[in-house]
Amino acid sequence: MPGIKDVAERAGLSIATVSRALSGKGNVSPRSRERAQAAAAELGFVLSYHASSLASGRNHNVGVVVPSVHRWFFSSVVEGVSATLLDAGYDLTLYNVSEGPDRRHSVLNDFLLRKRVDAVIAVSLELSEAEIQQLLAIHRPIVGIGGPLPGASTIRINDSGIAEAATNHLIRLGHSRIAHMTGDASYQQDFRLPGTRQGGFEKAMAAAGLQVRPEWQVTADFTIQGAYASARQLLGGSSERPTAVFAASDEMAIGTILAARDFGLRVPHDLSVIGIDGHELGEVFGLTTIDQDARGQGALAVRLLLAGLEDAADGGATDTEFPTKFVVRSSTAVPPVDGPRPADGSR
Amino acid sequence: MPGIKDVAERAGLSIATVSRALSGKGNVSPRSRERAQAAAAELGFVLSYHASSLASGRNHNVGVVVPSVHRWFFSSVVEGVSATLLDAGYDLTLYNVSEGPDRRHSVLNDFLLRKRVDAVIAVSLELSEAEIQQLLAIHRPIVGIGGPLPGASTIRINDSGIAEAATNHLIRLGHSRIAHMTGDASYQQDFRLPGTRQGGFEKAMAAAGLQVRPEWQVTADFTIQGAYASARQLLGGSSERPTAVFAASDEMAIGTILAARDFGLRVPHDLSVIGIDGHELGEVFGLTTIDQDARGQGALAVRLLLAGLEDAADGGATDTEFPTKFVVRSSTAVPPVDGPRPADGSR
DNA sequence: GTCACAATTGGAAGCGTTTTCAATTCGGCG
DNA sequence: CGCCGAATTGAAAACGCTTCCAATTGTGAC
Numbered sequence: 079m080p081g082i083k084d085v086a087e088r089a090g091l092s093i094a095t096v097s098r099a100l101s102g103k104g105n106v107s108p109r110s111r112e113r114a115q116a117a118a119a120e121l122g123f124v125l126s127y128h129a130s131s132l133a134s135g136r137n138h139n140v141g142v143v144v145p146s147v148h149r150w151f152f153s154s155v156v157e158g159v160s161a162t163l164l165d166a167g168y169d170l171t172l173y174n175v176s177e178g179p180d181r182r183h184s185v186l187n188d189f190l191l192r193k194r195v196d197a198v199i200a201v202s203l204e205l206s207e208a209e210i211q212q213l214l215a216i217h218r219p220i221v222g223i224g225g226p227l228p229g230a231s232t233i234r235i236n237d238s239g240i241a242e243a244a245t246n247h248l249i250r251l252g253h254s255r256i257a258h259m260t261g262d263a264s265y266q267q268d269f270r271l272p273g274t275r276q277g278g279f280e281k282a283m284a285a286a287g288l289q290v291r292p293e294w295q296v297t298a299d300f301t302i303q304g305a306y307a308s309a310r311q312l313l314g315g316s317s318e319r320p321t322a323v324f325a326a327s328d329e330m331a332i333g334t335i336l337a338a339r340d341f342g343l344r345v346p347h348d349l350s351v352i353g354i355d356g357h358e359l360g361e362v363f364g365l366t367t368i369d370q371d372a373r374g375q376g377a378l379a380v381r382l383l384l385a386g387l388e389d390a391a392d393g394g395a396t397d398t399e400f401p402t403k404f405v406v407r408s409s410t411a412v413p414p415v416d417g418p419r420p421a422d423g424s425r
Numbered sequence: 426m427p428g429i430k431d432v433a434e435r436a437g438l439s440i441a442t443v444s445r446a447l448s449g450k451g452n453v454s455p456r457s458r459e460r461a462q463a464a465a466a467e468l469g470f471v472l473s474y475h476a477s478s479l480a481s482g483r484n485h486n487v488g489v490v491v492p493s494v495h496r497w498f499f500s501s502v503v504e505g506v507s508a509t510l511l512d513a514g515y516d517l518t519l520y521n522v523s524e525g526p527d528r529r530h531s532v533l534n535d536f537l538l539r540k541r542v543d544a545v546i547a548v549s550l551e552l553s554e555a556e557i558q559q560l561l562a563i564h565r566p567i568v569g570i571g572g573p574l575p576g577a578s579t580i581r582i583n584d585s586g587i588a589e590a591a592t593n594h595l596i597r598l599g600h601s602r603i604a605h606m607t608g609d610a611s612y613q614q615d616f617r618l619p620g621t622r623q624g625g626f627e628k629a630m631a632a633a634g635l636q637v638r639p640e641w642q643v644t645a646d647f648t649i650q651g652a653y654a655s656a657r658q659l660l661g662g663s664s665e666r667p668t669a670v671f672a673a674s675d676e677m678a679i680g681t682i683l684a685a686r687d688f689g690l691r692v693p694h695d696l697s698v699i700g701i702d703g704h705e706l707g708e709v710f711g712l713t714t715i716d717q718d719a720r721g722q723g724a725l726a727v728r729l730l731l732a733g734l735e736d737a738a739d740g741g742a743t744d745t746e747f748p749t750k751f752v753v754r755s756s757t758a759v760p761p762v763d764g765p766r767p768a769d770g771s772r
Numbered sequence: 773g774t775c776a777c778a779a780t781t782g783g784a785a786g787c788g789t790t791t792t793c794a795a796t797t798c799g800g801c802g
Numbered sequence: 803c804g805c806c807g808a809a810t811t812g813a814a815a816a817c818g819c820t821t822c823c824a825a826t827t828g829t830g831a832c
Contacts, residue, residue, distance in 0.1 A: 093812085171518050193474065
């Protein structure tokens with residue numbers, strides 16, 4: 079393994095000059111720079127980041143904490159984060175805390191504090207103020223995506239407003255019997271989006287003078303399969319059926335559509351369904367949705383972070399609202415004139 | 426920021442002893458160990474991994490290179506890898522190379538060589554021998570999952586055998602008009618699974634004396650939406666229709682099922698579909714599949730790697746076949762007696 | 773109560789860079 | 803041609819640990 083020393087010798091320069099030449103910092107004559115780079119290339123030399131970090135205090139490494147990379151939203155964000163980070167020459171250390179609260183705790187307390195990362199991106203995690211302060215105390219900027227982080231910068235979409243818009247879309251089409259599928263309790267714990275979206279739903283319903291029926295407020299776990307099961311309950315019950323469902327995520331909307339098909343309900347003829355996300359699968363189902371460009375959110379988070387790191391200006395906590403896009407496809411339409419069909423469709 | 430020196434003072438021990446106590450290595454009396462740990466806890470001290478790594482040469486960090494965390498298989502593997510790594514106190518540096526060959530190249534040549542990772546896990550990537558040697562040369566063990574890595578350890582499922590088994594399952598049910606959906610050319614490039622699976626399919630067909638029709642060999646991009654489009658072509662054509670489809674992944678199988686439903690084809694009554702993966706969504710569709718436990722593969726990769734790292738025995742390249750599980754659900758059945766129904770079903 | 777040997781402990785030399793500070797060189801101007 | 807400030811350069815001191823080596827302490831056997 080060649081060291082910077084070898085490069086210096088080969089280039090006929092001092093270690094210090096080579097260091098400056100390779101890192102791009104400081105004043106180095108073009109001639110020296112070239113020599114250093116040539117020598118490094120010839121020796122196949124790459125800086126040891128450990129030594130660099132130790133000496134400079136900068137890591138070129140960002141920690142990303144996600145509830146589970148296996149989920150659509152998080153993996154989308156990670157893709158955006160990863161691409162932007164790699165472009166900037168940064169490494170990305172992934173902390174996937176899907177194992178539960180213990181894992182989350184150990185990551186926050188054992189891993190992140192080891193001075194290995196320059197900054198932290200927390201996706202949909204509700205960190206306590208103490209946890210945030212702990213990180214800020216060791217000069218680790220944090221930016222949160224889609225989670226309330228008191229005292230830290232965040233990027234978020236207007237959950238409440240979007241939910242209102244989605245609901246209003248249904249209302250404007252003429253629906254009044256609208257169900258809402260949201261995340262279940264376990265999700266509220268970590269990221270409280272579901273609640274926020276539910277708030278928007280209720281607000282829109284109230285504004286339109288429509289009744290929110292408790293039995294039409296169902297929950298699922300944000301997955302297609304979970305929503306499918308919930309939707310079967312909702313749509314298969316003998317009681318009255320809604321004419322539209324607003325699901326708090328595309329995956330849940332898709333689960334709902336699948337359940338509806340099982341019952342012979344045509345979407346959107348018998349049942350309108352709208353989601354939130356911009357999931358790739360939406361197209362297959364003609365899903366009307368609100369695209370939140372998760373990748374873009376990840377990319378933006380990195381840009382904010384890097385800007386902060388490089389300017390060394392602490393910047394303070396900023397709260398950025400990320401724009402979303404209403405995508406109307408074919409899963410929403412005017413409600414059936416004759417009211418909902420019986421559960422056992424004429425299939 | 427407290428340093429190990431502060432801990433040593435507070436504990437009334439030498440720096441060396443504290444270091445040994447905290448790292449668990451070397452002989453330290455229980456009494457000293459306790460003192461050191463107590464002092465560290467009181468000061469909120471955590472080792473600086475940079476300094477540790479620099480001094481010891483060990484990083485406690487594994488690099489994971491994946492084609493795209495946004496895809497089912499890769500994110501599953503990453504979950505398994507992450508959990509096992511975190512348990513062992515290791516960090517996971519994620520290199521998501523979905524941006525294409527340039528990104529792949531820069532990761533392999535700029536990032537991985539910076540001595541930041543102790544080992545590399547490459548998922549479904551076909552590395553050149555040169556790339557592998559480059560890594561091995563700097564003492565970075567590599568283990569590959571689902572990709573041929575000449576000279577490195579690998580974990581793989583028996584792709585060919587599985588494909589044969591899946592095909593035989595259909596044949597045994599009485600099918601003879603069997604289509605196969607596999608990955609398209611762009612996928613062949615990076616990981617050549619599709620080809621291997623296709624080989625198994627052809628082998629089973631040949632063994633049963635069945636004809637492989639070129640027009641029933643379709644390709645897709647491994648996603649539900651991509652397969653859906655391909656399957657529409659396959660099933661909607663005016664030509665004869667197969668009675669069964671063997672898809673090289675569950676997502677493609679699901680896309681096929683969705684397309685079939687669009688045409689009013691009942692699964693499995695009119696069309697049997699089988700996949701490979703063990704995708705969570707399989708249950709919703711009653712998909713018969715071969716579960717390859719991607720998480721388990723990730724976990725195993727880490728265990729192999731860590732065993733190698735800790736024993737310092739280079740071990741040489743091992744090739745481990747990972748077991749799979751045949752899961753029969755309701756998407757496969759005997760073929761329709763009266764032959765396939767016309768494209769426009771009596772829905 | 774000794775002695776040999778093992779278990780602990782502390783001192784200090786790195787690990788491979790970055791960066792400060794002072795020294796040196798260079799270019800331009802009077 | 804000589805002088806001055808700016809641009810370059812090099813020496814050496816960190817950075818915060820790990821670990822070798824030697825010194826010290828503890829243990830059990832005789």
